[in-house]
Amino acid sequence: MxxxxxxxxxxxxxxxxxxxxxxxxxxxxxxxxxxxxxxxxxxxxxxxxxxxxxxxxxxxxxxxxxxxxxxxxxxxxxxxxxxxxxxxxxxxxxxxxxxxxxxxxxxxxxxxxxxxxxxxxxxxxxxxxxxxxxxxxxxxxxxxxxxxxxxxxxxxxxxxxxxxxxxxxxxxxxxxxxxxxxxxxxxxxWPEERHFPPLFDEASDIAEEKLPRHLEVEIYERTVARGPGIEKLYVLQRCSGILIGDRVTDNIMEPDDYRFHDVFHYSYAAVLGWSPVLRALFRLKRKSTPKIDEGEDGARAILIEEGVSTFIFAYAKQLNFFEGQHEGDLSFTLLKRVREFVSGYEPKHCPLWLWEKAILDGYAAFRFLQRHRKGRLILDLNNRSLSIKAI
Missing domain, CATH: 1.10.4010 (all-alpha NTP pyrophosphatase fold)
Known part of the structure; x- marks a missing residue:
């Protein structure tokens, strides 16, 4: 323009x-x-x-x-x-x-x-x-x-x-x-027309280093015994019948269902094509390019992604986790702050409208999990979407 x-x-x-x-x-x-x-x-x-x-x-x-x-x-x-x-x-x-x-x-x-x-x-x-x-x-x-x-x-x-x-x-x-x-x-x-930018690993010819273009993951709660008469409620994840990731709790004094927060990482991957957390989880780090492996997929990038999720979550809690919010409704200031947060990393190039879609898709799935306590996430990177359905 x-x-x-x-x-x-x-x-x-x-x-x-x-x-x-x-x-x-x-x-x-x-x-x-x-x-x-x-x-x-x-x-x-x-x-x-x-x-x-x-x-x-x-x-x-x-x-x-x-x-x-x-x-x-x-x-x-x-x-x-x-x-x-x-x-x-x-x-x-x-x-x-x-x-x-x-x-x-x-x-x-x-x-x-x-x-x-x-x-x-x-x-x-x-x-x-x-x-x-x-x-x-x-x-x-x-x-x-x-x-x-x-x-x-x-x-x-x-x-x-x-x-x-x-x-x-x-x-x-x-x-x-x-x-x-x-x-x-x-x-x-608010673009006149929306065109998805290329995925960050689009040009790679190494399949083992590319985020899967279609992925289904089950997320659900399970009560696990911690000792005689002691039980703990965790959130677990399963992909293709195999348990993945760590058992997750809310890690806060007053429970707020943050134990389901991995859904946001899946949404960032599906919509933005970015998630150092999932690259580490699925062993998809771009090892063939050491600079990208260290700079974009390394520990600091993982901390940045976790920080973005936590920052947005604190904001979303005040707005009923974006219930009733549609594309075009999220705070301009929030979206700007999020992109400032990732300055220096790949998603700084993602337009604000795409960040909004990633956030809204993630929170739609999060609210579903709040209600049903389990669900099957469906990542579609080709169409830049995250959806969820009942298990």
Whole structure:
């Protein structure tokens, strides 16, 4: 989606197509989002000033938040049937109609610098950000007073847009970069079309080092004697009639069924094509390539996968283990954090929508096991899916 000659019309069209709330939420919902993103931009400045050199990610976060502000601005303009290219015209130009689009105006036309040096926050930058928030507040106040739809929104949006340009200039960021990064992020999460990326071991010609494209595993509970009058409840796994893996308990003071958590590893394998845990369990480590064997299939990668599962589980417990959640519903922040967790490893290349599918498939199977205490997992790597049925 990234383009060095992105026009405002192209960006507004793409942004509007990703407005998933257009049939469910009123425009004031978008105003809240616009206000919130501007506030987050201010928060980035505060964190950078407070933590100085120890704050990591300031530049990337500023670019992302500028892109988010731009997205809300573009979508609000579209809701009002106004053209972003008209709103972007210089303040000295009079405008008869904000609905008249100029399809040729590019983001690069608004900032002539090919590359601006990124700058640490200054007092001027803070003042400009406060002006941005105030301008958004003025629009929100006008909307509360039943501002008619149409061109009367234009002057408010125009002021916000030009303050946004000044904000970008003072930060050393081009809006073109922010817009392209924003579209990349949006379509990483909500693509126009979904195409599965190649499996990580797709190109290998060593069958013994490839994850099986179809696999069925039984997971069930069993009470095991630990001594005279002492019994312990474990979860066991069986594949092709052979017991595999370790006996698992919840390993927590208050039981929460985490003993079934291996289902998440199977889901990562089935949907993402990634699971160092299962590679170790089924002895499918890629020994023929020592660097991959150590870096992608080794102990540290296994710990990363276990950490991802534990992190998501703690989040899912607060949301009834994602009961009723569908594709497109999971928290964007959660998915971003998960991918940050695996930075440096293969699944960092998996799009967010695929991570979401892996999580949802895994938790659908987990909830089935909670209810029935046993089930047969069916991994289908060719179709990137994990399903479960009764034993």
């Amino acid at each position: 990234a383009s060095p000659t992105l026009t405002l019309h192209q960006y507004q069209t793409a942004a509007s197509e990703t407005d998933r709330t257009r049939t469910t939420k009123p425009t004031r919902f978008l105003l809240l989002g616009l206000f919130g993103e501007a506030g987050t931009l201010l928060d980035e400045v505060k964190k950078k000033q407070r933590d100085s050199g120890s704050y990591v990610g300031y530049e990337a976060n500023v670019v992302e938040e500028l892109g988010d502000v731009l997205w809300y601005l573009a979508v609000i303009a579209s809701r009002m049937k106004l053209a972003l290219s008209a709103i972007a015209r210089p303040p000295e130009q009079s405008i008869s109609s904000y609905a008249t689009a100029d399809n040729e105006i590019r983001f690069s036309d608004l900032q002539q610098q090919a590359h601006l040096p990124f700058a640490a926050p200054t007092s001027n930058f803070e003042i400009t950000l406060l002006r941005l928030v105030a301008a958004i507040g003025a629009l929100a106040n006008a909307q509360q007073q039943s501002l008619p739809e149409g061109d009367e929104w234009g002057p408010y949006l125009r002021e916000i847009f030009h303050i946004l340009i000044q904000t970008a200039n003072e930060a050393g960021v081009t809006l073109e970069n922010a817009a392209n990064e924003n579209l990349t992020k949006i379509f990483d999460r």
